[in-house]
Structure formats: structure tokens, C-alpha cells
Amino acid sequence: MPMNLIALLMLALSQPATAQATPLTETQSRDLTCVAVLAIIASEQERGVASALDYPLLIERGATYAGLVGERIMSETGRSREEVRQEIVAAVAAQQAKGGNGAAADEVFETEMAQCLPLLDIAIPPRPKPDLNQCAGMLQLAYEEVHSREGLSKTAQDLKTLAAVLDSRARDKMRAEGLSGQESDILLTQERETMLADARQQEALGQGSDLDYDHCFTLAAPEDKGRKYEH
Structure with missing residues (x-):
């Protein structure tokens, strides 16, 4: 059981248990199941399991x-944080037992994720995904920032490599669309300048980017590793 991730997802323990909790409604049970399924998939993503990486991070x-x-179920049922935590742990165990291992598990979780991902997107809309040109600019700027701070550290080297991959793919795409090398240079330079200006503005406001930065790592992955749930 991925207890390390569950610890991140669980609510802090602070309230004593109540005497007898009312039964969960169908909606509440469904939502707890989704919490469990998302926890399991997220844990597998942390471990680099290929099937889990088909889904959004x-x-x-x-x-x-x-x-x-958890907060809603506590409010609606009077359950304590500890009780809700135990319900989630039980839901994770039930999903793991239901899924088993191998292809059968992937099929079970694919069915569950088809229901849970839309609920997640409604509750917490995903950040907008940057396009290839934006990602090329974002990773180049990230490399330059890390390099200025750490020199050619491993992190800087990794970012430099990913930025080069995205830059090459962006140029290939623009070439296929009929743009010249010079036109590609201009567009990529403009994109980097726009991304840098936006980053400075967000920093001045004490905010981070509203784009899904992780999507850039997906775009930089080997091209044969498609993502079933790109959206």
C-alpha cells in the first residue's frame, strides 16, 4: 500500500472519533473511491510505472x-478527520485488492479513471497546457535560471537537454508548416521574451505560472510514448 503518498493525501488528525457515523451516500462513497484511485495512480506515477504515466500527473x-x-464528508456526516482518514485507507486497500496485478489491474483502473478524471477536472480544473513553442521557451528559461545559480549542475544539464529537444521539435513542426529557419528563429525568440515577461510579472505579484509546466516534460518525452489522456 502506497502509504507515503496516502500520507500526503490524508487530512491532518485533530478531532476525536464520533460514536456512530451515518452510512455514506452513493455520491460520498464514489468520491472516496476516486480519492483512493487517484492516490494509487499518483503513487505509481512517482515510481515511474508506465501505465500510470498515460494519465495527467x-x-x-x-x-x-x-x-x-474529506472536508465535505466531515461536514455532511459529522465524521472526524481520523474516521475519514480510515475510510480513505480502506478505500485504497479495496481498490488494490480489486485491481490485483498486471493487465487486469490496468483495465480496472482505466475504468475507474474514466469516471474519476472528469470529477477531478470539475473540482480542480487542470491548468492550461502550453504548446510546443511555449514549452521550448519555458525550458530554455528554466535552464538559464538554474545555470546562473548552480552552474552546469545535473539539473541544469537535464534542463538544457530537454530545452534542446523541444526546440528541435518546435522547429520541425514549423518547418512542416512551411516556415523558414529565420521565421522559426523569430517566433521562438518572441515566445521566450513573452514567457520571460509573464514570469517577471507573476513573480512581482507573488504568483507562479498558471500554465501546466509538467506538460512540457510530456512533450519532451520519447515520441513513441503517447499519452492516452492528453486534453
């Missing part, structure tokens, strides 16, 4: 969703 949004569901 879930660690951050999954944890937020778990908190929202």
Missing part, C-alpha cells in the same frame, strides 16, 4: 481533491 491535484472530499 495527479500528485498535486489529487492531494487537493482528497482534501476537498
